[in-house]
Amino acid sequence: MTSSRPGTPPIRCTECQQPMDSPIGCATCGALGQLPAGNVDCFTLFGLPHRFEVDLKALHTRLLTLSRVVHPDVAGVATPEKREQALRLSSELNRAYETLRDPVARAEYLLHLAGGPSASDDKSVPPELLSEVMTLREEIEEATTGGNGQALRSLKTDLAARRESGMAQLAALVEGIETPGEAGEQGRKRLRVALNVIKYWSNLLERIPAAAPI
Amino acid sequence: MAYGEKILDHYNQPRNVGSLNRDDPRVGTGVVGAPECGDVMKLQIQVDDDERIVDAKFKTFGCGSAIASSSLATEWIKGKTLDEALTIKNTDIVRELALPPVKIHCSVLAEDAIRAAIADLKTKRSGQQEDAALDAQPTGTK
Numbered sequence: 001m002t003s004s005r006p007g008t009p010p011i012r013c014t015e016c017q018q019p020m021d022s023p024i025g026c027a028t029c030g031a032l033g034q035l036p037a038g039n040v041d042c043f044t045l046f047g048l049p050h051r052f053e054v055d056l057k058a059l060h061t062r063l064l065t066l067s068r069v070v071h072p073d074v075a076g077v078a079t080p081e082k083r084e085q086a087l088r089l090s091s092e093l094n095r096a097y098e099t100l101r102d103p104v105a106r107a108e109y110l111l112h113l114a115g116g117p118s119a120s121d122d123k124s125v126p127p128e129l130l131s132e133v134m135t136l137r138e139e140i141e142e143a144t145t146g147g148n149g150q151a152l153r154s155l156k157t158d159l160a161a162r163r164e165s166g167m168a169q170l171a172a173l174v175e176g177i178e179t180p181g182e183a184g185e186q187g188r189k190r191l192r193v194a195l196n197v198i199k200y201w202s203n204l205l206e207r208i209p210a211a212a213p214i
Numbered sequence: 215m216a217y218g219e220k221i222l223d224h225y226n227q228p229r230n231v232g233s234l235n236r237d238d239p240r241v242g243t244g245v246v247g248a249p250e251c252g253d254v255m256k257l258q259i260q261v262d263d264d265e266r267i268v269d270a271k272f273k274t275f276g277c278g279s280a281i282a283s284s285s286l287a288t289e290w291i292k293g294k295t296l297d298e299a300l301t302i303k304n305t306d307i308v309r310e311l312a313l314p315p316v317k318i319h320c321s322v323l324a325e326d327a328i329r330a331a332i333a334d335l336k337t338k339r340s341g342q343q344e345d346a347a348l349d350a351q352p353t354g355t356k
Binding site: 137 | 248
């Protein structure tokens with residue numbers, strides 16, 4: 001997962017001929033880019049390699065730079081067509097940003113790019129996890145109806161810790177998903193299972209009322 | 215989204231909510247879940263000596279369609295043999311409850327739960343048969 005900009009030769013701005021970091025638009029002269037038809041790879045839009053590690057601060061800075069280029073009020077003043085193009089680029093950019101900034105969505109996306117199964121294709125989780133989820137949902141329901149703020153807070157802390165420890169494994173698991181052959185398939189399966197588990201913890205956390213009584 | 219009458223009926227008055235004794239050798243337990251939405255479903259069956267399902271209970275944490283699907287599933291499998299219960303397809307549940315396309319995964323979960331409960335029971339039974347076979351063996355001279 002260390003190849004840089006897979007499949008995309010260095011691109012140059014058609015207006016000012018300067019190299020462009022992103023197909024979204026030219027940060028030098030402000031010309032809008034032309035995206036190929038179909039889905040555009042989120043990493044490529046930000047000029048990033050297909051890697052799990054992402055510098056969030058740099059990602060945000062790049063979002064701001066590119067957002068200025070494709071802002072419909074800036075780019076769209078020339079013609080309605082330009083405005084239309086700017087709107088499309090802007091929405092692609094924001095979609096890609098949302099995917100890349102969240103580690104779970106990012107790992108999910110890398111798994112998808114590597115041809116791995118989706119959560120509905122493969123629901124596997126470690127044995128006993130579902131029974132545990134069931135028990136935790138019961139506990140959350142009881143504590144919510146009983147107005148037991150202390151129980152809710154401790155459930156929240158516990159679940160957040162489980163989610164964190166799941167997320168801490170993602171970087172290592174992503175490493176194994178593009179290995180050729182059987183090993184890669186097992187690697188994708190392992191990442192799928194880890195992401196499924198994280199989804200259960202996240203979902204349980206959402207069940208805990210935000211304003212748990214104190 | 216407007217829910218159909220039958221979903222609402224099962225949702226408001228779910229049939230067979232509860233638990234059976236997991237350790238009972240005549241009870242099979244299936245716990246399944248959908249990671250995308252976090253729904254979890256437990257379905258338990260109890261069989262008689264002819265492998266006919268005499269009781270079924272469920273407990274579901276999920277949306278109305280998931281609750282209705284599992285409620286309907288327990289109603290349908292009661293009185294059936296294990297083989298008959300295995301013929302129930304999620305599409306039957308979709309049709310009966312008129313589930314909208316976005317809720318089809320709930321019916322899949324119910325079908326998976328039936329299969330998991332039956333598989334659990336069968337595993338338990340084959341374990342028992344092995345135990346019985348071992349018991350039946352001559353105890354030797356130890």
